[in-house]
Amino acid sequence: MSSTSDNPLARFSAFFWAVGVFSLFGVIVLALKLFSSDTSEHNPLEEEAAKARYEFRKTTDEAQAAGFAYKEVEKGKTVQVPPHDIFAHLGESLVSxxxxxxxxxxxxxxxxxxxxxxxxxxxxxxxxxxxxxxAADTPIDPAVMAKGQATYAMCMACHGAAGEGGPVGPPLAESEWVTGPVSNLIRIQLRGLQGPMHIKGQLYTPLAPMTPIIATQDDETIASVLTYIRNSFGNKAAPVLPEQVEMLRSEVGKSMLTEADLIKP
Ligand code: HEC
Structure with a gap:
């Protein structure tokens, strides 16, 4: 037996040393683990892409907030300031x-x-x-319509200011899809849509698919733009609820839909 084990004081201090060294070892292991998982799960490409997207979202949100602005151009005449920034940011994001x-x-x-x-x-x-x-005759909240209208600036370039459609996007005005099952509309926003599509008895073969451009927006924003298109351009249908968008969030990331994936309106 060494003298240490016979000396209670030395034994006591040895015990504390051991606890200290053991804890230090634990801290080092924990730090290494945190550090290594950090580098293995992030790659610079992802970081860059994510940064660009979040930046785009921030500027879009700001531009949309600006879209709500009303300006008195002359006494008694108030106009809504057009959200030009939205078009600029949308274009930038599509190109980049x-x-x-x-x-x-x-x-x-x-x-x-x-x-x-x-x-x-x-x-x-x-x-x-x-x-x-x-129910179909549920009154539509004007605040939801206003929010939806501002967001619609992102859709306008392809679907037209009055939902009349254009060379890029099919019509939303009187489209049976727009006033049809809400799940279709939400899934189109969250996943995108590609391939030929029957709308109002006509076959559309778009030049390019519709990408899920507003999938990164929150449930309220998506629900409001859908409520807006269902109650504009001559359309009349029940509002879309944010909780319905939430229910379908797990659709994000799946491949683009085709007409066959949707419920026939
Ligand atoms: C870049 C152009 C583009 C933008 C922006 C765009 N869409 Fe589309 N959208 C399309 C195309 C193209 C289709 C048809 C896709 C297909 O069938 O291949 C489509 C289809 C649709 C449809 C189903 C068909 C119909 O006409 O009823 C709905 C609903 C729709 N879009 C809503 C929206 C909403 C809401 C927005 C804005 C948040 C939006 N789109 C933004 C191009 C666009």
Missing amino acids: QKPAPVKDDAQIVPGSDTQEDRNNQKGPDMSLVDAKTP
């Missing part, structure tokens, strides 16, 4: 989009393994979502 292989929702590269995994996941039950749609 460089998809990166990231796991984050709405940033999944088409055809990637992550997307395949998503596609194979069973989606929510659409009938549960559509069952939440309020």
